[in-house]
Amino acid sequence: MSTTQFDVIVIGGGPGGYVAAIRAAQLKxxxxxxxxxALGGICLNWxxxxxxxxxRASEINHLLHNLGEFGFAADNVRFDFxxxxxxxxxxxxxxxxxxxxxLKKHKVTVISxxxxxxxxxxxxxxxxxxxxxxxxxxxxxxxxxxxxxxRARVLPGLEPDGRLVWSYREAMVPKAMPRSLLVIGSGAIGxxxxxxxxxxxxxVTIVEVAERILxxxxxEISAFARKALEKQGMKILTGAKLGRISKGDNSVTVEVTAGxxxxxxxxxxxxxxxxxxxxxxxxxxxxxxxxxxRTHITVDPYCRTGExxxxxxxxxxxxxxxxxxxxxxxxxVAELIAGREVHPISPMNIPGCTYCRPQVASVGxxxxxxxxxxxxxxxxxxxxxxxxxxxxxxxxxxxxxTIFDDATGELLGAHMVGAEVTEMIQxxxxxxxxxxxxGELKETVFPHPTISETMHEAVLAAYDGALxx
Amino acid sequence: xxxxILMPALSPTMKEGTxxxxxxxxxxxxxxxxxxxxxxxxxxxxxxxxxxEGILGRILIAGGTHGIAVxxxxxxxxxxxxxxxxxxxxxVAPVAAPTPxxxxxxxxxxxxxxxxxxxxxxxxxxxxxxxxxxxxxxxxASLKGSGPNGRIVRRDVEQAATAPAPKxxxxxxxxxxxxxxxIPHSTMRKVIARRLTESKSTVPHFYVEMDVELDAxxxxxxxxxxxxxxxxxxxxxxxxxxMLIKAAAVTLRRVPQVxxxxxxxxxxxxxxxxxxxxxxxxxxxxxxxxxxxxTKSLRQISLETRDLVARARAGKLKPEEFxxxxxxxxxxxxYGVKAFSAILNPPQAAILAIAAGExxxxxxGNEITIATVMTVTLSVDHRVVDGAxxxxxxxxxxxxxxNPMSLVx
Numbered sequence: 106m107s108t109t110q111f112d113v114i115v116i117g118g119g120p121g122g123y124v125a126a127i128r129a130a131q132l133k134x135x136x137x138x139x140x141x142x143a144l145g146g147i148c149l150n151w152x153x154x155x156x157x158x159x160x161r162a163s164e165i166n167h168l169l170h171n172l173g174e175f176g177f178a179a180d181n182v183r184f185d186f187x188x189x190x191x192x193x194x195x196x197x198x199x200x201x202x203x204x205x206x207x208l209k210k211h212k213v214t215v216i217s218x219x220x221x222x223x224x225x226x227x228x229x230x231x232x233x234x235x236x237x238x239x240x241x242x243x244x245x246x247x248x249x250x251x252x253x254x255x256r257a258r259v260l261p262g263l264e265p266d267g268r269l270v271w272s273y274r275e276a277m278v279p280k281a282m283p284r285s286l287l288v289i290g291s292g293a294i295g296x297x298x299x300x301x302x303x304x305x306x307x308x309v310t311i312v313e314v315a316e317r318i319l320x321x322x323x324x325e326i327s328a329f330a331r332k333a334l335e336k337q338g339m340k341i342l343t344g345a346k347l348g349r350i351s352k353g354d355n356s357v358t359v360e361v362t363a364g365x366x367x368x369x370x371x372x373x374x375x376x377x378x379x380x381x382x383x384x385x386x387x388x389x390x391x392x393x394x395x396x397x398x399r400t401h402i403t404v405d406p407y408c409r410t411g412e413x414x415x416x417x418x419x420x421x422x423x424x425x426x427x428x429x430x431x432x433x434x435x436x437x438v439a440e441l442i443a444g445r446e447v448h449p450i451s452p453m454n455i456p457g458c459t460y461c462r463p464q465v466a467s468v469g470x471x472x473x474x475x476x477x478x479x480x481x482x483x484x485x486x487x488x489x490x491x492x493x494x495x496x497x498x499x500x501x502x503x504x505x506x507t508i509f510d511d512a513t514g515e516l517l518g519a520h521m522v523g524a525e526v527t528e529m530i531q532x533x534x535x536x537x538x539x540x541x542x543x544g545e546l547k548e549t550v551f552p553h554p555t556i557s558e559t560m561h562e563a564v565l566a567a568y569d570g571a572l573x574x
Numbered sequence: 575x576x577x578x579i580l581m582p583a584l585s586p587t588m589k590e591g592t593x594x595x596x597x598x599x600x601x602x603x604x605x606x607x608x609x610x611x612x613x614x615x616x617x618x619x620x621x622x623x624x625x626x627e628g629i630l631g632r633i634l635i636a637g638g639t640h641g642i643a644v645x646x647x648x649x650x651x652x653x654x655x656x657x658x659x660x661x662x663x664x665x666v667a668p669v670a671a672p673t674p675x676x677x678x679x680x681x682x683x684x685x686x687x688x689x690x691x692x693x694x695x696x697x698x699x700x701x702x703x704x705x706x707x708x709x710x711x712x713x714x715a716s717l718k719g720s721g722p723n724g725r726i727v728r729r730d731v732e733q734a735a736t737a738p739a740p741k742x743x744x745x746x747x748x749x750x751x752x753x754x755x756x757i758p759h760s761t762m763r764k765v766i767a768r769r770l771t772e773s774k775s776t777v778p779h780f781y782v783e784m785d786v787e788l789d790a791x792x793x794x795x796x797x798x799x800x801x802x803x804x805x806x807x808x809x810x811x812x813x814x815x816x817m818l819i820k821a822a823a824v825t826l827r828r829v830p831q832v833x834x835x836x837x838x839x840x841x842x843x844x845x846x847x848x849x850x851x852x853x854x855x856x857x858x859x860x861x862x863x864x865x866x867x868x869t870k871s872l873r874q875i876s877l878e879t880r881d882l883v884a885r886a887r888a889g890k891l892k893p894e895e896f897x898x899x900x901x902x903x904x905x906x907x908x909y910g911v912k913a914f915s916a917i918l919n920p921p922q923a924a925i926l927a928i929a930a931g932e933x934x935x936x937x938x939g940n941e942i943t944i945a946t947v948m949t950v951t952l953s954v955d956h957r958v959v960d961g962a963x964x965x966x967x968x969x970x971x972x973x974x975x976x977n978p979m980s981l982v983x
Contacts, residue, residue, distance in 0.1 A: 448720070448722070512709070513702060513706055513709070514702070514705060515728075539700060539701075540700030540701060540702035540703060540727055541700075541701050541702070542705055544701060545701050
């Protein structure tokens, strides 16, 4: 170890941490990243990226089983599940190596080990790095960015056992395709796994404690998605409570109470996707003025903690717990440390995407929340069935919903369900970030033929009326 | 049928103003001709008279609101027994009495949303910020943007709307700033800032300075004032300033090429000699005009100036009394100023800065004697007044002052 003194030490090399490190290095700061596992964090190794590889495979499987619509016929369509999983791992490996390369290119020092805050030394903060519980080095820097991320929340009785009960980790690298599956929790993670396994041919049941799936999404979109998933043969139980869980040799029976009825559901595997908890343990927060609220570090809009020079970003900090929010915070904090003028991120401007089939994407307030906030709103809706490109693509299932503030024309929220909506939501995100009003959105020329025209129509629908319906 | 009362244009150049206060309350019965509100424009406070009769149904813009664009609905007038609409209806012809001429044409529906900004100073603001500012009657030009590259965003407008004394938005206060208090600009301060910046940065100024002896003028003044009745309507007391106004006017008749202004296409030569007299008032300055000063007697000039100054200090000048003018005088003699250069008052091409008259040694022939001397500095717009012409004017002015009989004949 040649040097241990840096301008910035980042604990955690996920999408928050490594991006913060690159940005800080661009701004001529001397940066170290301490990573206990693999660069790229959960997102790149066990989350966003490998699931997209899996979901792509399941989409192809779906298409191969529905070739007739396009005039094709194929016999004996089958897949090698092992290869599907291996491809997903290869994608992660490639990108993790890419992150290592990027950090090297920017002359960021990467240190393998478990980093923790270890007090101060003059104006510096100390970060102790250990491997297998043994301290290997102590780094110092005036600024520390805590980006240790989060992990799956574990329900009692549903601890992942590597065999019958899976968390996202096991669900990502199964040894064999389960014939039947129970997914507990219908947030983005649960619904994506449900969609993957269903489109690969498994019998899938989702149970959700809330009254609807994708509970953070707009109720109308959530209902639309539910109908589409059920049409694909998925079983969905909402307002559901879990009862007794009994494990067999190759099966699990879970008692589920929904709608006043208790039914035992027997499946080969259970995926528990009931949220996340922050990795706040053993990182030296004890005895500092850093506050922890239900496993997440309390921060101000600039990601500052109660300790001078200590920042927290990404999943360890405030919601929404999304990779792009973590990266953006990483950039903001790096610029803040470098003395640049920065702008805090408004949660209202952070999009959320779920890559099930059909996809779901949104930004801003739901109709319910907009009303609860006291806005007099205008709502526009447009279905994919009124869009030429969607029909030509064989993707007529979808809709776009816009919510405007009647008083100012502000786009309060936009909600989409359907093919490619995760690629399109950024249009509305730009509108929100740039503070565009209905005026600019109406006057924007959307290219024809694209599915994005539905976004324009949904704006028109909120005012004078859509053109194609 | 309810009628919108719109922010009146009190002068052809007025873009926005401050609604100083309401003189009528919601529910009051209004007769045509009633004074319903006071509007503070660029430089004066004006009364707004009702044109129609009815009941003041709703006040849309509270008294004390700054930066209200001309033609913005400020209140709704309803008929007896009629229900009051929540908000202003679609634009109708302006109703509130625009005192001078040129009632503005009805604006297109969308126009009130955007706040007009001073020409040449582009304001970077998000569409949403613009719209909210328009609705709340906030002048975007007065805000500091906290968005990317200083762009004004919604939070800036909302902060300005809620905070009575908006402090500059300072995110990420990593650097400790010195303590300060932000005092919002008055309409006049904004106009002074805009006009003088425009003048000094776009007009090529050129200065000619000369010493002028005052003894003869002072002697004449004593004689004239001694001839005034002690009291009564005929009494007068002519000041040095009155005489210098007249002297400038006489000089402009003799050198009329200075009584001009520059336009892109042509030089405008004025027929009348209208002297703008800079008057300092508590919140800034204003330039009431002595019109056709060359044709008026000293006594007339004296009475008129006294009246104008008094009303200027009370903020009661009418727009036509301070807008226009062909030449300006700024006199700081009473402060003992040695000499100074004034900034041109566009579109005028010249302004005369008058310093204190003081007893100084002067050389006459081969002898040093004592005389009362003041230094005057003429600032000219070099685009229309060249150096030699400016020198000729100052020289002519000295001749008039030093031989003051031309002021009375």
